[in-house]
Amino acid sequence: MQAAFTRILRGQGDILGLLVFFAVVLVFFGLTTPRFLAAGTFQSIAFQLPELGLLTLAMLLPILSGGLNLAITFTANIAGLAMAWIIQLGGGPEAGLLVVLLGTVAALVVGALAGGVMGVVVAFVGAHPILVSLAMMIFLRGLGEFLTRGGDISGFPPFIATIGHGTVLGIPLPLLILLVAAVLWQVLLGRSRFGFSTYMAGSNLEATRYSGIDTRRVLVLVYVLSGVMSAVAGILMLTRFNSVRVGHGEAYLLITVLACFLGGVDPFGGFGRTAAVVLALVILQTIASGLNLMGAHQHLATALWGVFLIAVMVGRWVWQRWNWRAPG
Amino acid sequence: MAAGDVAGGDAARHVLAVEHVSKVFGGVRALVDVDFDVLEGEVHCLAGENGCGKSTLIKIVSGVHAPEPGAVLRFAGERVEGLTPVTARRLGIQVIWQDLALFPEMTVAENIAFEANLGGRPRWVDYRAMRRTASRVLERLGVALPTGRPLRELGIAQRQVVAIARALVAEARLVFMDEPTASLTQAETRALFEVVHRLKADGIATVFVSHRLAEVLEIAERVTVLRDGRKVGVFPAGELTQNRLAELMTGEAHEAVVRARDLTAAPVVLEVDGLARGGEYEDISFRLHAGEILGVTGLLGAGRTEVAATLFGLTAPDRGGMRLDGRDLRLGSNRDAIRAGIAYVSEDRLSLGLVQPQSISRNVAITVLDRLLGFFGLLDPARERRLVGDWVDRLRIRIGRPEDAVATLSGGNQQRVVLAKWLATEPRLLILDSPTVGVDIGARAGIFQIVRELAAEGLAILMISDEIPELYHNADRILHMRAGRLVGEFQPGEAPIEAIEAAVHA
Secondary structure (H helix, E strand, O other): OHHHHHHHHOOOHHHHHHHHHHHHHHHHHHHHOOOOOOHHHHHHHHHHHHHHHHHHHHHHHHHHOOOOOOOHHHHHHHHHHHHHHHHHHOOHHHOOHHHHHHHHHHHHHHHHHHHHHHHHHHHHHOOOHHHHHHHHHHHHHHHHHHHHOOOOEEOOOOHHHHHHHOEEOOEEHHHHHHHHHHHHHHHHHHHOHHHHHHHHHHHOHHHHHHOOOOHHHHHHHHHHHHHHHHHHHHHHHHHHHOEEOOOOOOOHHHHHHHHHHHOOOOOOOOOOOHHHHHHHHHHHHHHHHHHHHHOOOHHHHHHHHHHHHHHHHHHHHHHHHHHHHOOO | OOHHHHHOHHHHHEEEEEEEEEEEEOOEEEEEEEEEEEEOOOEEEEEOOOOOOHHHHHHHHOOOOOOOOOOEEEEOOEEEOOOOHHHHHHOOEEEEOOOOOOOOOOEHHHHHHOOOOOOOOOOOOOHHHHHHHHHHHHHHHOOOOOOOOEHHHOOHHHHHHHHHHHHHHOOOOEEEEEOOOOOOOHHHHHHHHHHHHHHHHOOOEEEEEOOOHHHHHHHOOEEEEEEOOEEEEEEEHHHOOHHHHHHHHHOOOOOOOOOOOOOOOOOEEEEEEEEEEOOOEEEEEEEEEOOOEEEEEOOOOOOHHHHHHHHOOOOOOOEEEEEEOOEEOOOOOHHHHHHHOEEEEOOOHHHHHOOOOOEHHHHHHHHHHHHHEOHHHOEOHHHHHHHHHHHHHHOOOOOOOOOOEHHHOOHHHHHHHHHHHHHOOOOOEEEEEOOOOOOOHHHHHHHHHHHHHHHHOOOEEEEEOOOHHHHHHHOOEEEEEEOOEEEEEEOEOOEOHHHHHHHHHO
16 A cells, blocks of 8 residues: 555655645745735636746747757747738638638647748757757747737637637636646657657657657657647637737746746756646746735746746755665 | 785885775775785786776775775885875876876877976976976887877877876876776787886886786786675786686686587578678678577777668668568668667667666667557557566566666666667567677676577577677677678687687787
8 A cells, every 4th residue: 555655656756846835835925915815816827827838838848859949939929920810811800710710720830830840950950959949939030020010910809809718617718728738748748659759869869769769750740749839829829818919928938948947847858747847837827926916026026936946946956965865 | 815914024015005995885885894905016907897896996095085994004015094185196196097087188298297397386387398208208108109299189099108107207106097908909908018017117016907807817917806895815817817807706607618500501581792881891791590699890990880880771881782581671761670670789878779867668668669559549558567577577687666767777787678678679680789898797698698598599690799709609600890891700619719819900
């Protein structure tokens, strides 16, 4: 019985640690901020989390494969633009459900294309993912600003807003989308051949190739899926703001990287789990909301995220040292 | 040797004599009550498998680690307490580690003499004095090296000499050399031995740490053998044979038998015909039969690994053909080769053979993911556990848990994991490229036993190795490659091992 219990707990240290941390955060804000433990707080977290969450999932795959995708936010913008363009062609505010669906598909295709180009260059040319995705990011930003002349694109049918603001059984729809995406990622990474190969390639690309894995295909797929997930985030942004603007969500970029590391992802690739990353995101968002309720300035909240992440890294180091010294 | 002898009348002749040296690291006893002594001008060898305590002993006598209380350290008869690296150097103890710790961007002269020319006043660097010092020392060693050239332009053998010269400048009385011949050719090894003899003539003692038993017995006067942190004994080299030394190191009997069988009547599995690839190898033709172990030897750079890379689909040949079981092999990638039934155990286990940071389980499963799929085409953890469990049992791999990183295993057990991952693909042809690199002598026997069992089951095995004795005692035939061509074929037993070694190193 106890053996079975320890077997379940083994390898879950990252999640347990984050859960403890989450509890500490909840208790802290619960005690210091009277209105914190109210349904409204969690409602607001539930609506704000998904955009950052989807982008973080888009970032997770390339990091696990030993790379990075700096183009996620602008991929999201361009995918949103594609959708907006289809909707405007299909009648703008009068557009029907079919047109919106078509726009959704177009957004996903654009995301896949942007990712695919990066993947091909990374896999076949062997260029560094940071440079490749940086180039793609600059290209997409320039393209988007050129197409929109820096302005907003709006004028969508009213039912689009229900996706961004609606609830199902009291659960915000965006949160459900994030949950589905996270479960999908968890299964893909934990149980699929592709996921297995991604982890192995992230640790040692050549040894993985020698073992008979088509590492080029794996890398291309990593960036395609990253692009598609970015597109999903872009679609969600469109529905939440009822408009598309190039540059929206730009500030999320580095936070997605930090959320991955907070969730225990190895910065050099090969190790990291979806569940832990999602938990890390929830903690980050809770801290932001809590600080907001305390009346802290929004920029101060961002600064505190940085402090918090450094504290976590130092904490992990101390924990490992202590574990290493402990007998057995 | 009893402790009394060391402390006795001839103590002055000892450049180093230590007694009762023990060392415990985090509960693990790395050294247990070891005595060790080196005479002036002696060439001594410290032999033992990885993890036997050789490095720990060197680190203690060079002041890097402090021994447990109770140890007695004497240098030239004087008892020394609280030894530090600085005092050890002052006492004339120099250690040349395998990585040499030289500066590639600095010149030969700077590498040799910089230490001697630092710390004085005025604090200017006198390059001319450096060159003079370097030339003088090199002359003493009987070696000519370009003192003004940057070190990175030198080969590994010449760098070794630079490291020795640096030790001489520091007025060494005793030089430890850690695996100095590991990456040297036979001729370079000769040259190094020549240098060691010069040191001896100057009264400087040398302690070799080497796993090449033949060399150990050739150069050393006495051999101290360690096993599992304990001293097995100290022996005059003249009284030892390679087999006896291997037995002392591993604690197991090693019989050197020739196992070559004539399998030319067995069905041909691999047929290579006139294979050539520009700049790598030329006109390679041979046949490999079912159940046969075909050895391939030759110096580094002879093109052995390059031929293996082509057979495994990693490179394409310019000319010639390959047939497996009578069918033409057209390999676009190593995936085609694996599908055709070819497995390749790389010589580079660290960066190509295994994904070191990942788990043992994943490293075994990686080649056969297709067979581990369950519902909805998803990987079935139960199947993976079964697969890994089966292979761990079958190849007698000693592991903690399957989830542990493969990097935590010893070299021998890692090599078994590599074998497991390839045997899981049920190959027809197994290519082993230097399968015992970084594997202890004791563990090597186990690897070869597995290889022979596989051959007995009918697997065709192509075994590439530098270690001619290994091929001689395990292969059925040995091919000799030189400069990209097959230049000879030997039958172990028919041809004496010395003839093969002479041909290869000629």
